Amino acid sequence: MAPIPIQDTLGMLGDNLERRRSVLPISRRRATAWSRGLEIPARGPTVLYTGQMYQLVPAINAMTHRLSGMEDSWMAGYFGLARRMNRLVNLAGLMARGSPQEVREYNEALRNIARLLLAAHVEFGYLYGVDRYAGALAHDEGLDETLQRHAARVYEDLKAAGVTEVITVDPHTTNLLRSVYPKIVPGYELKVRTYLEVLAALAPKPVERLAEVVTVHDSCLYARREGVAAQPRALLTESGVTIHETELSGKATQCCGGPIEMLFPKRSNDIAARRVEQLAKSADRVVTLCPLCLANLRRVGRPGVEIDDVSSYLVRGYCPRVPNGGAGAELTEPRHAAPAQAVAGA
Amino acid sequence: MRVDPTLRQALGDGNGFDASSCLNCGSCTALCPLGLELFPRKLFRYALLGARDKLVENTDTVYSCLLCKMCEENCPAGVHITDNVRALRVYLGREVFHLGPRGV
Numbered sequence: 001m002a003p004i005p006i007q008d009t010l011g012m013l014g015d016n017l018e019r020r021r022s023v024l025p026i027s028r029r030r031a032t033a034w035s036r037g038l039e040i041p042a043r044g045p046t047v048l049y050t051g052q053m054y055q056l057v058p059a060i061n062a063m064t065h066r067l068s069g070m071e072d073s074w075m076a077g078y079f080g081l082a083r084r085m086n087r088l089v090n091l092a093g094l095m096a097r098g099s100p101q102e103v104r105e106y107n108e109a110l111r112n113i114a115r116l117l118l119a120a121h122v123e124f125g126y127l128y129g130v131d132r133y134a135g136a137l138a139h140d141e142g143l144d145e146t147l148q149r150h151a152a153r154v155y156e157d158l159k160a161a162g163v164t165e166v167i168t169v170d171p172h173t174t175n176l177l178r179s180v181y182p183k184i185v186p187g188y189e190l191k192v193r194t195y196l197e198v199l200a201a202l203a204p205k206p207v208e209r210l211a212e213v214v215t216v217h218d219s220c221l222y223a224r225r226e227g228v229a230a231q232p233r234a235l236l237t238e239s240g241v242t243i244h245e246t247e248l249s250g251k252a253t254q255c256c257g258g259p260i261e262m263l264f265p266k267r268s269n270d271i272a273a274r275r276v277e278q279l280a281k282s283a284d285r286v287v288t289l290c291p292l293c294l295a296n297l298r299r300v301g302r303p304g305v306e307i308d309d310v311s312s313y314l315v316r317g318y319c320p321r322v323p324n325g326g327a328g329a330e331l332t333e334p335r336h337a338a339p340a341q342a343v344a345g346a
Numbered sequence: 347m348r349v350d351p352t353l354r355q356a357l358g359d360g361n362g363f364d365a366s367s368c369l370n371c372g373s374c375t376a377l378c379p380l381g382l383e384l385f386p387r388k389l390f391r392y393a394l395l396g397a398r399d400k401l402v403e404n405t406d407t408v409y410s411c412l413l414c415k416m417c418e419e420n421c422p423a424g425v426h427i428t429d430n431v432r433a434l435r436v437y438l439g440r441e442v443f444h445l446g447p448r449g450v
């Protein structure tokens with residue numbers, strides 16, 4: 001009986017980042033599936049940079065599920081072998097495919113984010129195959145040499161594509177591109193804002209009032225490092241949502257346990273369960289701002305408590321629906337009829 | 347506990363570990379969602395003392411940190427706690443686990 005071995009698990013994920021440019025490599029088709037039909041241009045000075053975080057969640061969930069079955073079991077002893085095999089075939093990718101329903105759901109969140117930006121007349125491109133995982137795990141686990149090399153390659157790709165500004169969608173990619181890369185990539189120069197900051201600055205008019213009561217689970221990275229807490233609240237409130245704040249919110253937020261989900265699944269679940277209990281005291285609808293928080297809090301869940309990504313609220317509040325579309329109707333892809341907002345100046 | 351006189355320098359020079367202003371007040375441990383008696387205050391003390399064996403013994407604790415900054419936000423001495431935890435990981439990754447491109 002043994003815990004998840006740190007050396008081989010981190011070794012395997014680090015090997016993947018070095019060799020396959022992601023800790024859990026997924027195909028280009030899967031990474032870009034969310035954008036189908038949105039017809040986002042393949043380039044532009046401003047791009048929506050997903051960092052593949054939403055796309056990776058189903059794979060991370062599947063991996064975490066497998067690892068938690070191995071924690072404190074005889075199987076933990078075979079990680080060394082698994083790591084050696086993973087150098088030859090993408091074993092981690094095979095172990096972590098994720099459920100089709102989850103894949104659809106997390107892709108939908110990205111579609112919602114793109115729709116919100118389009119509805120606010122923000123001009124942006126999407127780099128498809130070049131929109132890569134930014135290296136959050138390597139940074140957190142102290143794999144600095146691996147991260148440095150990876151970051152340089154990510155930046156090179158962005159520069160080669162002529163990008164000067166990125167709009168990010170999650171706290172981990174935001175923190176890396178905005179606060180970590182400038183310290184480790186020579187000559188780094190890129191404007192980085194989250195879609196929540198971009199939207200809040202534009203203050204779009206809601207198209208529907210959402211008479212709902214929620215509580216917000218802040219991401220540690222957003223609230224304590226990147227100053228993102230007021231913007232999602234302003235957007236939610238403006239669209240009619242009432243926020244019942246939990247005691248530990250904003251800069252005092254309590255972590256969801258996500259950062260240790262792979263190495264210490266049980267400990268991570270305990271922290272998530274405690275957090276869900278705290279949040280449930282304020283409202284039975286919880287809004288998350290990060291795909292990893294969403295996954296981790298949902299994993300433990302609680303009967304009667306709904307946990308959803310902030311984009312699923314905002315898209316209803318700010319994006320028009322097709323006329324006569326009933327329940328589940330496809331949201332319109334806004335046309336660029338109105339003059340596009342200059343993002344850099346927004 | 348054995349003292350390795352080179353540890354503090356290895357952590358400080360190469361990895362930016364600096365807990366010298368720590369007042370040993372324990373606020374960080376009290377606020378930490380992990381609820382581990384050792385963490386992060388005592389572990390930092392071990393690092394400052396050069397107790398390499400204690401760090402290696404407590405590798406699980408070092409890698410359990412969420413880097414959530416709850417402690418750091420409330421540290422009266424402004425210790426960069428999460429940078430320190432990352433510095434310990436960089437050290438353990440290199441020196442103990444031999445991780446990285448040229449690792450095992």
Ligand code: SF4
Pocket residue numbers: 367368369370371372373374375387417420421422423424425427
């Ligand atoms: S809160 Fe700061 S000063 Fe107090 S023990 Fe922790 S690191 Fe030291």
Ligand code: SF4
Pocket residue numbers: 374377378379380385386410411412413414415416417418427428
């Ligand atoms: S950053 Fe680490 S030590 Fe500090 S409160 Fe969070 S989990 Fe605890």
